[in-house]
Amino acid sequence: MPEGHSVHRIARQFARNFVGHAVRVSSPQGRFADGAALLNGRVMTGAIAVGKQMFLEFEGGLWLRVHLGIYGAWDFAGEISTDATIRSAGGRMGQTNHRGTVLGVDDLAGEDSVRSMGAPRRARLHMAESEKEDDSDFAFPPDPVGAVRVRLLTETACADLRGPTACEVLTVDEVSAVIARLGPDPLDDDSPAAEDRVVAAIRKKSAPIALLLMDQSVVSGIGNVYRAELLFRARLDPFTPGRALTEQQCRDLWRDWVYLLGVGVATGQMMTMDDLSSDDWVRAMASRDERHWVYHRAGEPCRVCGTPIRMQLLANRKLYWCPACQA
DNA sequence: CATCGATGTTGAG
DNA sequence: TCAACCTCGATGG
DSSP: OOOOHHHHHHHHHHHHHHHTOOEEOOOTTTTTTTHHHHHHHHBEEEEEEETOOOOOOETTTEEEEEOOOOTOOOEEEEEEEEOOOOOOOSSOOOGGGOTTOOHHHHHHOOOOOSEOOOOOEEEEEEEEESSEEEEEOEEEEHHHHHHHSSEEOOSEEEEEEEEOOOOOOOEEHHHHHHTTTTTOOOOOOOOOHHHHHHHHHHHHHOBBBHTTTTTTTTTSSSSHHHHHHHHHHTTTTTSGGGGSOOOOHHHHHHHHHHHHHHHHHOOOOOOOSOOOHHHHHHHHHGOOOSSSTTTTTTTTOOOTOOOOOOEETTTTTTEEOOTTOOO
């Protein structure tokens, strides 16, 4: 379920609580028994995210590649230091909103609206498309619940993976090969070269821009929500062929993705609306249906012009857009 | 409590 | 183009 921002947050969680530690690796469900045996006992030496893929590096040159697909999720438990998470409305997003600038958590929230990371404490944290924290008491390590494909366990922290699309052990060369097939991820590479690569990839294809934004070989990390929202924010007709976009339109799309991904990683939420009043900010944080311009709003009035938002299947995914604003 | 649907990708046909 | 993968929150009775 997660788009790029959640995967970065999960990688960050591993960096905090697992990197530098020897890890017991098992597969309670059994489907990853061989891979678990390969990794068991090794020290985790790195955790990186590229688009929707995460790579955990272990000593000896072995990597664990995980893709959560549509169902996948990680459950952390133990002495963990949780990421800053926007809890409620404190500040206003619009205050320091310049496109292309990544908002820091400090920009986004006032007191009490952020649970900051701080010292490790005993907690459970569910990480998928959204995150849920549970401070109630539990035994450590917890009994595996359901089909746990992989359990990673240190002296103090536990991480259970369930429902992934991909979970495999790779060599460094194989990791490089996977990454080579992916378009740029702004959090890994926000260079002019990365931007040029995306612009060129879009402008040489005749496929509709709505399809190209979802194509992980063009640009990494965009899913169905960010796709719809990026196109609305650019006031672009989703069916415009890539090669019909101007260079500037392509650059603006990339810059806006840089911005939105930064907001997503900072807040843990796919917040795609700017300049919200305090009341709207409260509503947006409380309900995902108040968080977007067009996503999941078929038939409802466009927030800008009132025209009913349209929905159509494109490559088996629901595409949402405003037929008036995005003409 | 049953059913539906999802923020993804792969591979068969 | 479409089913399969595989899990769980949201929804409705």
